[in-house]
Amino acid sequence: MIKDIYNMADEKMDKTILNLKNDFASLKAGRATPSMLDRIQVECYGSMMPINQLANVSVPEPRVLLIQPWDKNSIKDIEKSILKSDLGINPSNDGNVIRLVIPELTEETRKELVKVIKKTAEEAKISIRSIRKDCNNKIKNLKKEDDISEDDIKVAENEIQKKTDKFIKEIDNLVDKKESEVMSV
Template sequence: MVKDILKNAEEKMKKTISVLGNDLSTMKAGRANPTMLDRVQVEYYGSMCPLSQVANISAPEPRVLQISPWEASLLKDIEKAILVSDLGLNPSNDGSVIRLIIPELTEETRKNLVKTVKKTGEDSKVALRSIRRDSNDKIKALKKDGELTDDEVKKAENDIQKTTDKFVKEIDSLIEAKEKEIMSI
């Protein structure tokens, strides 16, 4: 029973790290990266689809993204979706492809982006702590039901804390790497 709780907590923590990694990859850092457009949704035959499912996205130059829709009729919809997104980029449409020029980051923009990265990291740590708390609550419930001894509870809570610490360190290293990437551009 305790092993299931620990395994479940670790799986949830891994998912939290995975979500953080995805979030960090979509943050623009002055370089063109196709993952920046992962959250852009385009209307396609009446339903919303991720941009990557209706167009090819490439980075032919360090600061340029090129979007080649699979259907020419989607150009206007893609352009509109980019404009309403929170990316702050202006698409340039030449009739067959859309180009996005990624602006150079100013010092102020870099600092604001680093703040956003740190906040995202802190939100992930809060999620980890919530998972830890839920797991500890389940363990305490087992003790209350008489299924665990005090020593077993202490050991299980220790194991959960070690797992939490491991993932917090992983978050710290991801955040640190992203900060270096942003400030070195």
């Protein structure tokens, strides 16, 4: 029973870290990465689709994204979705491909980006702590059902705390890495 709680904690905390990594990857950090477009949905063929399902996205230069739609008719839809997004980049369209030139980051933009990184990381930490709380509640419920001793509860709570500390440390490491990447671009 406790093993199930440990596994659930690991699984949920891993998902939180994965979501944080995805959020960090989609941030505009002065370098072009295809993952910057992951959150942009394009209305095409009667439904909403991610850009990577409509086009090949490549990085021919460090600050340029090249989007080559498989169907040339969808180029206007892709361009419109990029303009509507929070990316803040004007696409240039030559009829065959869309080019996105990522602007150099100013010092002020870098500082704002670091604030966003820290805010996103704090939300991930809150999520990790919430998972810890849920797990500890499940452990305490086992005691109420008399399925577990007081000592086993303490051991289980300590184990959940160790997992929490490990994942919080991983979040801090990801923040440090992303922050240094943003400040050194």
